[in-house]
Each structure stands twice: as C-alpha cells, then as structure tokens.
Amino acid sequence: MKRSFSKRAWSAFLALAIIVTAVFGNVTTAKAETTDYTTPVWEYGTATAGVETVKYPFTVDKDCAVDIGLLVPAVGNVTINVYKAGTLYDSLDISAYDSYWEYFASDAAFNNGWYFESLSAGDYSVSYVFGADTDYIAYVFEYVAQAKISQTSATITKGFTKKLSVENGKVKKWSSSKTSVAKVDSKGKVTAKKAGKATITATLEDGSKLKCTVTVKENKYSDSKLTVSDVYRGECAMSAYSASFDKSGNLVIKTRFVNNYYYKVSSLNNIKIVVKDGNGKTVGTYKLSKKNVSIPVGSTKDFSFTIKKSSLKKKTVDLRNCTITCDGSYGYYY
Numbered sequence: 317m318k319r320s321f322s323k324r325a326w327s328a329f330l331a332l333a334i335i336v337t338a339v340f341g342n343v344t345t346a347k348a349e350t351t352d353y354t355t356p357v358w359e360y361g362t363a364t365a366g367v368e369t370v371k372y373p374f375t376v377d378k379d380c381a382v383d384i385g386l387l388v389p390a391v392g393n394v395t396i397n398v399y400k401a402g403t404l405y406d407s408l409d410i411s412a413y414d415s416y417w418e419y420f421a422s423d424a425a426f427n428n429g430w431y432f433e434s435l436s437a438g439d440y441s442v443s444y445v446f447g448a449d450t451d452y453i454a455y456v457f458e459y460v461a462q463a464k465i466s467q468t469s470a471t472i473t474k475g476f477t478k479k480l481s482v483e484n485g486k487v488k489k490w491s492s493s494k495t496s497v498a499k500v501d502s503k504g505k506v507t508a509k510k511a512g513k514a515t516i517t518a519t520l521e522d523g524s525k526l527k528c529t530v531t532v533k534e535n536k537y538s539d540s541k542l543t544v545s546d547v548y549r550g551e552c553a554m555s556a557y558s559a560s561f562d563k564s565g566n567l568v569i570k571t572r573f574v575n576n577y578y579y580k581v582s583s584l585n586n587i588k589i590v591v592k593d594g595n596g597k598t599v600g601t602y603k604l605s606k607k608n609v610s611i612p613v614g615s616t617k618d619f620s621f622t623i624k625k626s627s628l629k630k631k632t633v634d635l636r637n638c639t640i641t642c643d644g645s646y647g648y649y650y
Contacts, residue, residue: 357456363446371399371441374456378437383457385429386444391417393447396430400440412447429455465518465526472498472508473535473634480504480528482518489519498530508532536560537569537591537635544614547576554584554619556640559591565625567591567600571642573609574616581611583647589621593630594637600628 356374363369376382384396396408408430410416418427442456463485472478480490481504490500494514500506506516511534518526537559547553558570569589575581589602600623611617625631 352462353457353459355455356458357442357454359454360451361454362451363444363449365446365448367445368397369444369446369452369454371443372454372456373439373441374458375439376435376437376458377460379434380461381459382432382435383429383455383459384432384442385427385455387423387425387427387453387455388446388450389424389426390450391426391428392450394428395445397443397445398430398440399442400438402441405440425453463520463524463526465528467528469529469531470506471531471533472506473636474508474510474532475535475632476508476634478506478508478530480506480516480518482520482526485518485520485522485524485526487518488521491517491519493517497532506530533636534560535635537638537640539640542572542574542616544574544576544616547574549576550578552577552581552646554642554644556589556642559635559638559640561635562622565628565631567623567625567628569602569621569623569640570618571621572616572618573611575611575613577613577646577648579648579650580613581609581646582649583608584619585645585647587621587642587644589623589643590641591623592639592641593633597630599630599633599638 357372359372361369384398386394386396391412393412394410396410398405398407410428414428416428419425420427442454444452444454446452461484464483466481466483470478480500487504490502490504492498492500492514494512495509497510497512498506498508498514498516500516504518508530509532511532514530514532516528516530520526537556539555539557541557542553542555552573552575554571554573556569556571560568562568569591571589573584584607585605587602587604587607591599591601593599602621602623604621609617
C-alpha cells in the first residue's frame with residue numbers, strides 16, 4: 317500500500333461532478349461515465365471529536381487497487397481505520413499538517429486518503445476518528461479491471477487456427493455464430509473452416525459477453541500483377557501474383573513476365589522461384605535452366621510453375637503470409 321493519495325481517485329471524484337457547499341450542507345452527484353472503477357462507499361456524515369464514526373462496509377470481489385479517503389471542509393487530525401471481516405486490518409493517522417491534504421476551491425473541500433495498490437478479496441469496512449467535530453464525506457474507490465478479449469477482430473486462413481483469450485474475467489462458454497465458417501473449442505481456439513465471416517463470443521460467468529469478428533480467407537497467396545508501367549524502360553521483370561495448392565497438394569505458382577526491354581525476349585534462363593513462410597523459412601524452391609518464350613517489346617506474358625508436393629519442405633503452410641521471389645535472366649534477339 318501507499319501513503320500517498322492516488323491521483324486517479326481524484327480524477328474519478330471529478331468525473332462524478334460533485335458539488336459540495338462550504339458547510340457540506342448539500343451534496344449532489346451526476347451519473348459517471350463507464351470507467352474502470354466502482355464507488356462502493358460514498359457517504360455523508362457528521363462526526364463528534366474523538367468518537368469513531370459508523371463503519372462503512374464494502375466488499376472486494378477480487379484483488380485490486382483501492383482508494384480509501386475522506387472530504388472535509390477544513391483540515392484536521394483524523395485516523396482512518398480499515399477492518400477486514402470485523403477485525404482491524406490497518407489504520408492510518410493523518411495530522412492537520414499532513415503534506416498530502418489537497419484543497420479544491422471549486423468544491424470548497426479538503427481531500428486526503430489512503431491508496432492500496434492491491435487489496436485482497438474480502439469483506440471490509442472503514443471508519444474515521446476526527447480530532448474535532450466536523451462534517452465529512454467518506455469514500456472508497458475500487459479499481460476493477462474490466463474483462464477484455466485478446467482480439468475484437470481477426471483474420472484467419474482456412475485450415476489454420478488462432479487462440480483467443482480473456483483477461484480479467486472467467487469464461488463460462490465459447491461459441492460461434494457460424495460453425496461452418498469458424499468453430500471454437502472450450503479453450504478459445506478458433507479453427508477456420510471455410511471463407512466467410514463468423515462472430516466468436518466469450519460468455520463470462522457474470523453473464524457478460526465479449527465478441528471477436530473472425531474473417532476466414534482462402535489459403536492462397538495473392539499479389540498485384542505487374543504491368544509495363546511498373547518496370548523501367550530497358551529492363552525486364554517477373555513476379556508471382558498467385559499461389560495455391562492443387563488437389564494433389566502440389567504448389568502451383570502463377571507469375572507474370574514484363575518485357576520493357578528494347579528487343580523481343582526469346583528465353584527465360586536460370587529461373588529460380590523461392591517460397592518462404594511468414595517466419596522466413598523456405599517452403600519450396602522451383603528451378604529451371606531454360607524456357608523458350610516469345611515476348612514482344614512492351615508486352616506481358618503469364619506463366620505457371622509447379623513445385624511438386626514431394627519437393628516441398630513444408631506440406632502445410634499459410635500461403636497468405638508467404639513471400640515469393642523470382643530470379644533469373646533472359647535471352648533476346650534483334
């Protein structure tokens with residue numbers, strides 16, 4: 317725990333739009349916006365010097381940060397007593413000269429308090445003993461971490477999986493709006509079945525629901541096709557624009573060659589096409605020493621190359637995250 321008063325509590329205090337008169341005669345509150353804290357104690361009282369006030373109960377459902385404090389019209393000596401299950405848990409003596417007193421003119425209020433970085437779950441209460449008669453407001457701010465799903469949207473390649481999880485909440489059930497597209501098991505592992513969209517829902521024990529929109533895409537490499545304008549004058553280039561597995565498990569790669577040289581290209585020489593996965597590891601390599609072609613100046617031609625299943629270093633790979641490079645040389649004639 318910390319002696320210093322948490323600035324977060326004061327921000328929460330302001331968010332509640334408290335209006336306090338100089339004598340604390342009237343207190344009005346406006347509904348706060350949804351935040352990550354609750355206010356289990358916010359009570360107005362009148363204290364007699366040296367007499368312990370009533371004990372204000374609050375419950376901590378799970379370990380969390382808690383601010384316990386008070387608002388008074390004038391600084392003074394005060395002891396804050398915190399009880400757990402009816403037994404004194406801890407106490408703090410604050411003097412009128414304490415450096416942590418804060419005055420907010422707009423509210424005519426002095427504030428001081430006690431910040432616990434982590435208060436264990438249990439039933440508590442707080443009371444105060446003031447050195448002089450005074451009006452006061454007793455408060456407890458409990459910072460409850462909100463349940464959060466690891467992703468609210470995800471794209472998964474058909475045939476692959478993604479693990480979803482929930483922080484600060486216990487999942488009672490995982491479900492999918494369209495199991496034919498994506499199914500989810502009791503551990504939050506999503507398996508992509510076919511192209512489309514599905515909503516994965518985590519239903520928590522408290523009844524709240526967290527959702528992730530899953531988009532399933534085909535296991536296919538895809539890139540734009542080269543055009544003549546993409547290649548400098550006097551040069552040629554070839555790149556892959558598509559790759560997918562055929563029914564036999566062979567990897568079929570479609571490429572486009574652009575001739576922006578000064579002469580017709582008659583052959584492609586020492587062709588080397590390398591496919592690497594998302595981690596940079598080689599999936600497969602295609603090599604061909606020569607391929608006779610006829611590609612006029614300022615034109616393009618598409619070619620298909622196949623890496624046999626038996627030659628693939630990895631039989632299962634997410635093609636959407638692969639990179640494909642094409643190297644080689646070309647022959648031409650006047």
